[in-house]
Amino acid sequence: MMPALTLRNAVVAVAIVVMALLPLYSAMSGNTFMMTLFTRIMILSIAAVSLNLIMGFGGMVSFGHAAYLGIGGYVVGILAREGIGSGFVQWPLALILSGLFALGVGALSLRTRGVYFIMITLAFAQMIYYVANGLDRYGGDDGLTIQRRSDFGGLMDLSNRTFFYYLCFVLLMATVYFVWRMVNSRFGQVIQGCRSNERRMRAIGFPTFRYKLTCFVIAGVLCGLAGVLLANHTNFISPSLMHWTRSGDLIVMAVLGGMGSVFGPVIGTIVLLMLEEYLPHVIGLVSYVTTGKEIAAAKEYWQLILGPMLLLIVLYARGGIDGLISSVRRG
């Protein structure tokens, strides 16, 4: 079936095409900055999509999702430091550990609900954060520089910038497709049923705890993958990757883009990181136009605008950007 040409689908298509063709632009213009920025955007998109799987579709507001970014990243970093550079060891181990951590956290925290769930996921993430701070051998709170990216023999060369970009692109697309298929499967319907009324789901015979736990673990593994990619992208890991405000950032990405759709968080991540990059310039420009002189300091205060913007989005645009563009009629 051909998808209908709505504004929403058009935006998604444009975003995918732009991401797919960006290296071409970089190769022609020699501007590699955009490519680095978008590699980061795509990696964090994977994390935001995975968070949205449990938060938007499962109704489980995890305030500790950045922990998996850290676990994925630290597995790569620690193994690299210990001389195990092979990606065939690093990547599976990172995903397994992320999954196990999610299993433990989920098994405990899914017994609670509402604000208790938010707080207990936050607490577990803080725990991992302090563990990383205490890893003296691996840099403690200074973090750890990764000398070499994951080594896949002759199969893949992650140090090739363009190759790494497309690897992230393919993995992001695969994640979105996977989550989309899952959300629309029987499993996904059960998860969404739990969000709207868990008691009723139990009453008609679904072991909701097991379903939710499985979903929680899948999201953890996907975010662990994002952590692996992030460590390979920046060649550096530090506990700040897991600070609770990073988990807050991930929630912002998902909500800003729109929790109602699988692709929404990708849009949210693009918008947030672009704002982070360009809002300072816009503020600088506005201050230049209004006062007639360049106020360098004005550029630093972009969060002064972002903060109230979040408040307004919460108050007036619950569906995020996705909600806004899907409410526009076809025209």
Place this chain on the structure above:
Amino acid sequence: MLYFFEQCLNGIQLGMLLFLLAAGLTLIFGIMDLVNLAHGSLYMLGAYFAATFAGLTDSFLLGIGLGLAATFVAGIVLEIVAIRPLYGRDHLDHVLATFGLLLFFNELVRLIWGPAGLTISLPSQMLTAVQLLPGVYYPLYRVVIILTTLAVALLLYVLVMRTRIGMLIRAGASNREMAGALGVNIRLLYTLVFGLGAALAGFAGMIQAPLSFVQIGMGENILILAFVVIIIGGIGSIRGAFVAAIIVGLIDTMGRAFLPDLVRIFLSYSAGSSAGPALSSMLIYTLMAVILVFRPEGLFPATAK
């Protein structure tokens, strides 16, 4: 033994500080059902206000007094402008909106006071140590903190349990509509409770400030500890917050003081210094996890709804 005694007092002092934060948080949560991540920002604002006023008036006490008033007003303005529309909404909305406020306040403070941070100096008569037991000296200022916070806790208890306004607060917490129907001005009540919570948080920030440093983001990590306190104590319960704050304060301080030596017995010296704080922090979160598993409502659940 002396060292142990001293660390006990330090733990209680940290616990008292956490209590000031947690009391406001738990009141706001228990009564308005609002998750407030910006509570740490009020802690920070309190410290900045006090440092500024103390600098202007050259008096520590005046700084604290004016700072308290300023934080109270800031809390009320914040409630009216930004918090009021959030009542009755999803918890995720609270998290997101107050996270936005937290970013906003961090930048605002950077804009007004600059990125460098401030210090508050204590009046010279506070810098002495007092003899608590024969041979046991303890800094006077920390004793003052403990006694002042105890007094605040007592005042809070009297306010909530023994006064008319406290009765209205409890009425609003147990049934908002009914209290409103009986003629209680719920909106005003909520604004006052938020202002009170803000003042308590600000007070915590300003009394802690002379012991450390007034800086941007100072409220972020202690806020999470305060959340742990109210989860352990039971959301909405001031008594629970008090007990849990002291437990958490003691564990954190004792862990930091004694775990490094314990680790050093088994591992190297440097491993002890770095792993100790991490372990003691982990201990707190493990305690919280255990309590949530066995008593999901916390140690002292507020009256069942």
